Amino acid sequence: MIDKNDTNKHLYEIITEDLIEKINDDHFGQSGRLPNYLQLTEMYDVSMSTIKKAMQLLNDKGYLVSRVGKGTFINKKLLRFNKTEVAPTNKIAFALINYNDANFFDILTEVEKLTKKLNKNLEVHVSKTINAHEELISKLVSNKEVDGLILGTSRKSVFGVKLYKKILKQVPAFFCHDIYDSNVPIVTIDNYKVGSLAARELLKKSEKKICIVLDENGYKSDDLKLEGFLDELESQGESGRCVVIRNSFKNKGSTYEDGFNIGNVLDLENSEIDAIFASNDEVARGFKNALIEKGYNFPQDISILGFGNVKQTQEHDSSLNTIGIDSKELGGVLFNNFKIIFEENEYKVPSKVLIEPKLIIREKN
Structure with a gap:
């Protein structure tokens, strides 16, 4: 009453x-x-x-x-965060599941610069499992240990569904991935356009079939990439040339070993594949090296395109073409949203901001 x-x-x-x-x-x-x-x-x-x-x-x-x-x-379309009377901690937490998250290093560097402008310190928390990740978030929020959260995860458990619905009522939080069934604001790359861009680029190089390699475990980001990829092929009258591999990756983060195993068992000659898009740079690198061991030459025999512009991949293979995100733009959006939240009485931020993907060509033709 x-x-x-x-x-x-x-x-x-x-x-x-x-x-x-x-x-x-x-x-x-x-x-x-x-x-x-x-x-x-x-x-x-x-x-x-x-x-x-x-x-x-x-x-x-x-x-x-x-x-x-x-x-x-x-x-x-406008999500709000309740203002609390708790004294600010002057901390923003960047919570990840593993260091292989796409663009982690670039995004971290950019966000760290911008949080200092807000007179906040950035804490980085890396968990080995999704459950540990969500338990950590619950602790940070319930104990009021941070003023804001940036979440680097792309799916969640049943516990997580309930957890994320409570977050907005206690602390501002943003996902850096597309995610299903969440009312937490998202600032991420436009994954649909990633798929579309990948298809356009590989169509320039392919004369046979194009393969797209994705995780089968319900990642919304992968689902959107596939949708964009297929729509682009269909718009160019090439939908019959697509081969989709949805693999249940054994390793967290879709790693080099996953890509190597797929490349090792795939018969490219009989499948007539001459172009590959992998939704993770490390998977692309593993796939590529497995095919090199089979005697294939790049890019003469086959073209391969990764995603994420992952620093770890660059250190091992500086010639892998990839699709990345403008980390400065993403960091800027996060900064502006947090600035509004911390400085305005009315907490209003867009429910979703999508960053344009960019093609990064390193391969020497």
Whole structure:
């Protein structure tokens, strides 16, 4: 119940605050539809003019969208973080599952520079498993050890589903990967365009079939790459030339060994494959070396394209072509979002920001 006797605020302001609290607590369910004005007057036992003022204030704050003939709904394109009275820790945590995450080093370097501009320190936490990763996040949030989180993971357990839904109510958090079933804001590369770009590039070099190698374990980022890849081939009338390999990678992070094993068992001659896109640089490197051992020459016999611009891969193979992300742009988006959150009374950030992929050519033809 609201306190109508609070003389420090107008009644419509008290109702607005109560509605915001209900919105943040998912009171209006998955549809996000609010009661109509008449129902709200009955709910709060106030006049229609008071409800209209409260709803106008909610609308001005960006909380509402109206749909003709359907009603008023929560604006899910803007995600908000509840402000707490806890003293700031001046720390932002970058939580990863392993050091092989694509672009980890570049993104880390950029984010570290920008957090200093916010007078915050960056803490890096690396977990070996998804469960350990989520337990760490739960600890950081529940103990109020950080002012913000950057999460480098691309899937989650059942525990994680519940965990991430609670994060927004306690601490600002951003994913650096596409992820299914999450209300945490995402700042990441446009994976659909990654797939499209890979297909366009390999079509220039392929005369036979093009293979795309992905993880089969439900990564949304891989699903989007595949969708973009197939759509691009279809748009150019080449959909019949695609070979899709969805492998259950044994190693965390889709590693060199995974790629080597696939390349070792794949019969390229009978499959007529002369171009490969692997959704991870280390998989691409392993695939390439397995084929070199079979006597193939690059790029004369076969073209291969990786993803991630991973530093570890560059150290072993400086000639591997790849698709990467502009880490400065990604870091800049994270910086601007955190800046808004830490400096504004109203915490509003886009639910998703996609960074354009860039083609990185290193191969000497």
